[in-house]
Amino acid sequence: MFTGIVQGTAEVVSIEEKTNFRTHVVKLPAALLPGLELGASVAHNGCCLTVTAVDGDLVSFDLIKETLRITNLGELQTGNKINVERAAKFSDEIGGHLMSGHIMTTAEICKIINSENNREIWFKPLDTEQMKFILHKGYIGIDGISLTVGDVTKSKFCVHLIPETLERTTLGSKKLGHKVNIEIDPQTQAIVQTVERVLAQREAALLAAAAEEQAE
Structure with missing residues (x-):
């Protein structure tokens, strides 16, 4: 981990x-x-x-x-x-969020907005199916960096970076079109998939009940 x-x-x-x-x-x-x-x-x-x-x-x-x-x-x-x-040890401080090191997809940098002491970078995942796991203010791993998600659209999301992150990591030198590795927060992924499964089962049960009523 x-x-x-x-x-x-x-x-x-x-x-x-x-x-x-x-x-x-x-x-x-x-x-x-x-x-x-x-x-x-x-x-x-x-x-x-x-x-x-x-x-x-x-x-x-x-x-x-x-x-x-x-x-x-x-x-x-x-x-x-x-x-x-x-790899983290049991005694280490968890300053970011727990990450497995298992990459789900890559994302392309599609917009960079610079302002004083701040940089906003927008990413577009190559596997857009992963967007359902990317939530406003949720956790995400970008090239191994634990970050908080900023704004989210249907196909893109952004993060806000402070000078310390830009200085200590490779994100400070990234350009438009560069690809980064994306790791989705596993807890968010589990919750979304569980909700999808429950809703699918409920819809199947309702359709089955409707079909049974018509048969009668």
């Missing part, structure tokens, strides 16, 4: 391509290295990956076909930077 509080950014220093598979090596900040071992979990732009090799501050991770398909990690090139966070 992760908290959505990005601990730093890391540069991708090498990429090895294979069939439906990729290994990339990142240079982790010194603060994230103590105790790092093979098999540990590190979120890359919010996507949970497993450490496969450690060589000083150079750490390797494997990305399978599904990860490359669903996330923006398949678009990374050498020299790009990513948001990183090590």
Whole structure:
């Protein structure tokens, strides 16, 4: 599990391509290295990956076909930077919200509005079905950053970013058209899906009752 509080950014220093598979090596900040071992979990732009090799501050991770398909990690090139966070411990402060590191979809940045000490960014999910889980003032993970949803339309949503977030994460350098990873708040997802299921069952029962009355 992760908290959505990005601990730093890391540069991708090498990429090895294979069939439906990729290994990339990142240079982790010194603060994230103590105790790092093979098999540990590190979120890359919010996507949970497993450490496969450690060589000083150079750490390797494997990305399978599904990860490359669903996330923006398949678009990374050498020299790009990513948001990183090590897995949370039970004693850690949860400053954001609990996140699993499982990305649901990506979203494209479609509008950026700058004002003094504030930046408003609008996102359009590529899988618009996910919009039903994105609610005003709800939680959302964007490239591993725990954020509060601002305004929401039928196909887009926005977040408001303070200078600290822009400085400490990769969102400060994002441009129009860039893609970000989206993780939906699992509690919101569970509630929406439960309500949908209950309403579907109720509608089916009403239709069945109406059909039975007509048959009589």
